[in-house]
Amino acid sequence: MSVSVDTKPRARDLAFGWRIVDVLIAVRSKFAPVLHGPWVPYAMLIPALALVGLLVYGLGNLAWQSFHSFDAFRAQEGAASLDQYRRIYTGSLSNHIFDTIGRTVGLSLAAVITNVTLAVPLAYFIVRMRSNAWRLVTLVLLLVPFLIGDVVRAFGWYILLGRHGALTWFLGQFGVEDVRVLGTLWAIWLGMIQVGLPIAVLVLLPAMRRIDPDLERAAATLGASRWKTWTRIVIPLARPGLASAAVIVWVLSMTEFAMPQVLGLGRLPFVANELDTMFFFQSNSYVGSALAMTLLVIVFAGLLLLTRFGFGRARR
Amino acid sequence: MGRVVRGFAIGSLVYLCLPTSIVLISSLGGKGTLDFPPDTISLSAYGDLLGNSDMRSGLFRSVLLGLMCVAFAAIPGVLAALALFRHRVRFQPLLSGILTLGLATPLVVSGMAFLLVYTRLGAIGELWPIAIAITAVNFPILLYAVASSISNLNPELEDAAATLGAEEVQRFLFVTFPAILPGILTGLIMMFVFGMGEFLITMILSTVDNQTLPVVMFGSLRGAVSGTLAAGGGIYIVISLVVIFLVSRLRSIEEILSRPEQG
């Protein structure tokens, strides 16, 4: 038996690209011991860690400022103290701040509940859809509002709910006049569904896709009603996805800025709007830092609670 | 499928695309104001947008910002995903947790954090520091996109290439890299869209001189709302459609942003 493969063709027969590959191979084999060292993957993480490290450094700065006093008159940082937190929680500001935090948390929880509730049937609908073409159309309808960004989303609702907008026109056809939605919590809530629902569905899709349709058929043959099949089969199996969806909606809602500003007409600020005011209009980044840290803690706490207790552990 | 489920699903879909359609319709109204329904159909609002120097330069800066995000994210993102999900790294959960910090931290807090750092470094007023901030915050999106295509990679592919005579460099160049390339491209396209549409961080970090389109649009929302604004929205809708088309060519559209499944 002969080995007929000639592994060494003449150099001039080789295309240019192959010569580059050969140079790379030569370089690699020269540095093989270095390139196979155990530290290589860690080195590969350095650029990414540097990038995120900047954010960590910034968060550290925020934390530092929040625990130091500040002399606004002389623009000088003072000693370590709880002054900033005291100003938020006990000073004349406190009522306004508590209102803002309560509004933010309340509407965010409402958004989590509505979005996850609406996302389950929608994700199920997409997964079980038979026609691929329609599935694509559905995903486009889902993804466009997700990709256009906060401002365009808020703007869309603004002209929809505005004084000469589509809602007024639509209700006008039925003789209903003078409905004001803009500037109410309802408007913000409507806008927040728009923000969270697409991403909630996207996060739910993989978990939904893993549910074998035969399980539902099996449940049906075993005598489960449609409702029972949902509560006993579909929802429990989608649980891990539900938890992630809730977490993402929570984080996005808690930092919402455009919807309260535009749809709440600035009258119903969220924490993000309040932070904006503190940093830019009052130029007080020290008090702002304390509020930012508060928001961070609330978001992380909610995140932990949602993953721990919100939907239970995934059983697999 | 139950009728109730289908009803809810279709209702939600209609709800979701309501504002988008309204923006599109209004942008074609061609008038100064945004009364509904529009009286005429024209593209004049788009012409007005390009005629408005603030809007025009905002649009240009938005595109530039998106491209910068892609440029800053590409190499760190691919390297990190390969290191975390293809090599063995100790403290893997901790390290990937750190890298996904941007997604868990409220955007406004991240924005303020970068504001402090950039004020200290004197980097306010430029576009590239904003791009770095957005890249750091949106980094997990790229990481997950690449990671999911790595985890979908059949580990036997590289072994097979080796038995067929491929040396390590060739295995990476001709097998591993092309196989994860769709994931990388998907992630980078997402970085572009989210970069060019980003609002909150950009607003916090930008000055009057370097506002992007969303910031300009947000600013003009306080004044009289015009068809030009709707045209700005229309541009974003069209870009989103193009992106969805591109990504769906690359891989199953449902895989976008789905987290990599463990095991």
Add this chain to the structure above:
Amino acid sequence: MTTASLDSELGPSLATARASAAVRLEGVSKRFGDVEAVQSLDLEIERGELLTLLGPSGSGKSTVLRMIAGLVKPTSGRIWIGDEEVGAHATHERDIAMVFQSLALFPHMDVFGNVAFPLRMRRIGRKEIARRVSEALSIVRLPDIDKRRVDELSGGQQQRVAIARALVYQPQLLLLDEPFGALDRRLREEMQLEIVRLHNALDITIVNVTHDQREALMLSDRIAVMDGGRLEQLGSSEAIYRAPATRFVAEFLGDANLIEGVLEADGGDVRLKTASGRSLRVAAAPEHLVGTRCAIALKSEAIELERLPEPAAAEGLTGVVRLGVFEGGARYYEVDVAELDMRFKLSLPAAGGRNSFEIGDPVGLRWDVSDAHLVSVAAGASAPG
């Protein structure tokens, strides 16, 4: 150059390698942490033969294959492929081909790209590649599909592409890592016959790994049965089927019924004494096993059933039919033998309505002494004889 200087130049590895062996393993072991996947294995695979590594999952058979391919580094021991000791050679430097269980077709290339891949890695010219690819595809009987994407192909077509990709550069050695495991039965048998056909036509050495005893018997010139990282028995398919050396081999290949007992010398004869006191003749037994625990392995088709007028009327072993299944050419029965506390599994010819028993029928069991093959009982013990 004289012969002597040639020998000394080429070193001891070539001098000791036998010209006939395509692959040789010497004391090869592999540990994964605390698990000893392969224990000190010696194996010689001859040029041009089709050898199957047969064993249950976890027996180490795949690890052996991967060590030959260089995908797994042995903890100790040496491996030769042809005349070369390959311990220092990476996988891509060994002139081998492997077909994987998942097939590992490159999803981002079309059929042509997949089959051309090994040729491109060898820097072969464009025209030559086109010629060889179409030749390889016609060998596996898949002409005119080179522009198709691999995920558009049927399972059988994908198998053939994987084989074409492995054969296109005419390697010395083809390794098959259970590539047929996931196929349905008809397709699997078709591909197995395809391998036999290619093996006969191409005169290539093939090492096949499987847990399917039928496949092993069908394809192989020789079978190496593995269990727990050790080689249990090595021999031609027929020899292994007819004369399993150990209890494990007997059970794994051909569903043998095992009657355990102690071997006793009885004058010039050697017999197996069961716990119930019955003394059974065996085909052949070496003297040195006398006094040890052994078992008689009876193949399911080696036993005949005899209808009894009433229970326990015969001198031989008697039992009661517990299960009967008609299988077309044969009838499958399970018979309880109370005396041995055993359930026998038998397969009897069914032609002409023969061997028809009802559940509950008392039956006598007989077999030819030459079929009463003796096997050692302790797992991993060496073969008698």
